[in-house]
Amino acid sequence: xxxxxxxQERDDRINHRNVVAPPVxxxxxxxxxxxxxxxxxxxxxxxxxxxxxxxxDARIAEAFLRVEGPGNEPASNGWAANARNSGELFMKGxxxxxxxxxxxxxxxxxxxxxxxxxxxxxxxxxxxxxx
Numbered sequence: 001x002x003x004x005x006x007x008q009e010r011d012d013r014i015n016h017r018n019v020v021a022p023p024v025x026x027x028x029x030x031x032x033x034x035x036x037x038x039x040x041x042x043x044x045x046x047x048x049x050x051x052x053x054x055x056x057d058a059r060i061a062e063a064f065l066r067v068e069g070p071g072n073e074p075a076s077n078g079w080a081a082n083a084r085n086s087g088e089l090f091m092k093g094x095x096x097x098x099x100x101x102x103x104x105x106x107x108x109x110x111x112x113x114x115x116x117x118x119x120x121x122x123x124x125x126x127x128x129x130x131x
Contacts, residue, residue: 037119040112044105051101058094061087 064087
């Protein structure tokens, strides 16, 4: 037997209910992780690329929002309405993930700035101690 979901679980999954993304640190603290500058830069590039992919997907998905049936009869109209509904649900989920990715980029950028500021403070302290 495979995985079987209840109608309510399926509805929740399709409509993105009960889906909570983990929090993203916003204070530049790195969320308790320790990074070096190349690691932070690589993570920023990775999340920025992912965000760009999401934006590209959203542009393609916009076509679903404009779908029209081949004819003006119930089957064509129903098919077109289902395609538009699918596009709307996809866009809703895509925009949620775009927002999440953007928050990660912002948090990583803040962590990078905090890293650079701390590094500069350490250099200044070191230079001050040598004189």
